[in-house]
Amino acid sequence: MDITRRDLFTIGGKLLVLASVGATLEQIIGAAAPSDAYKMADHWWGMIIDIDKCIGCGNCVRACSKENGVPKGYFRTWVERYEIEEGKQPRVESPDGAMDGFPPSGRTDVKSFYVPKLCNHCADSPCVQVCPVGATFVSPDGVVLVDESYCLGCRYCVQACPYGCRYLHPDKDTVDKCSLCYHRITQGLTTACCENCPTGARQLVDFKNPQDPVHEFLRKNKVEVLKPYMATGAKVYYKDLDGAVR
């Protein structure tokens, strides 16, 4: 088939239009940038977790993995099952981070409960403190983020995190962690893990919003953060957290 100069211009022009439409659509659909209405200074994000409500189904782990493309074998969030027998060291497990939930324990003579874990988005974050180039930082709305275009992959932050929430992304060679679904919450959505929790055990909260139920939650319940002695300013609060949980 002969292609004339006119054909070439016509096809080229169509391709150009298609490409620009595609790029615009990609920008609209996959947008990670906060919406115009979103003001970072108006928010201070965190999470509340009701341990008694968690059933260890692993929905949150799967949802997070899918939403954020978490590589296999690594976890932005995971769930632990504690089994505590009086006078003994607690037995803890988290098979594949509870990606497929837990096998039945079969034990009825022990205290047993599930503990969902994620980055605590600490206000005085040790991981942020040690990053040699400031690639990991606390955003003005209180989310600890990693700039993967800037991270050296030295993994000092992984060592500094007391909660084991960070890992080196095997494909990107930069550190990765829970971003509190920043691309979602800045669009007015909740996190993937909270959205998919069937019992409402996890709830995204905004401490700066006076209408947020977190204020009543903190006022009416006995709450604790993980490893409070680390003084990291953790912003993930657990209701009725057992003292054995680390």
Add this chain to the structure above:
Amino acid sequence: MVPGVDGFMYPNEVELQWSLLIVLYPYITGLVAGAFILASLERVFKVEAVRPTYRLALLTALAFLLVAPLPLQLHLGHPERSLEMYLTPHRSSAMAMFGFVYLWYLTVVLLLEIWLEYRADIVRLAQTTRGVTRLIYKALTLGSQNVSPAARIIDDKVGYTVTVIGVPSAFLLHGYVGFIFGSIKANPWWSTPLMPIVFLFSAMTSGIAAVLLLYMASTKVKKMAIDMRCLDTIAKYLFYTFLIDFTLEMLDLIHRTYEADESFRSLDFMVHTRLWFSQVVLQIGLGTLIPLALLAATQLRKFSEAVRRGMYLAACSLTLVGIFAMRWNVVIGGQLFSKSFLGYTTYKVAFVTREGLFSAIGLMLLPFVIFVVLVKLLPPWPENQAVGVSEDHVAAGVGSA
């Protein structure tokens, strides 16, 4: 059940993040600091007996210092971004500041001191050699050909000042490496204010042992007479430094055992299982008690020269093994237990990977290659010292100034 894991680890903890290369980093930096501090004994503290090792110690420090950042560089996920540590450093990060401490030490302290020490030799060699060698020496003179007694007096004074600045800098360089680990509150195996000072004394110990071995090896290769007074003096300093180092480490151990805080059971279990060989057998037994006993014996009893040489050789070799084991136990040991204190993981050294055994061996051999080149370029031996402007002249000049 996760392979290689006992008990419970947080899921992201199973894989160790800092590998064998990060063991090499404090080990090599320690050798630098130790070698420099030995050199300063002669220059600042006027311990004349160690004079034969002065230049050797400086070249040893430089050879290892040039290699010191390479393990870190190889370890980075994005080595091409490492320059960002200098361009946009995060001021609260201990690691970011290491880049500046390193640069300060390399350029202001070590290179300057070596240049001042060798300047007269360089000028002489630039005049007496030919071809490319001549060009190299000419470049090394940095355009300064003046080696008159007055100029050498200035060299000596500046060199002295640089060494005086260099001693705290060497302390900073390695104490600082200790701080990188000691300031991690999340890790009880590392988090102790003693860490910088333990690192410092272990650095001095390993550096002194390395220079002593290199001195013995050099005299053997060059078929020169060994200066036993020098050897005995270095061994004495090695003994005292090592004793302080061991005391500090034992203080840390006793303190942990007596306090027995939340982490103790976990750490104690680790020392009795996964770290038993590297910590108890290699570090404390073979690498500390035996060399300390050998060095103590040479201080308490009189042995023949040949026996003393043998004892020093054994003590220094074991010391280097012991300090390496110490670095291993700190870096690797600190990652083998879970921060939940409920489980333990395993570390297997890979062979032919970027952070594997072969890379580590290459990185450990590289300083010796650099050392040989440096020795060829800047001979540290007495017979090669500047003929025209001898040390006596300088000393006389200083005396009369």
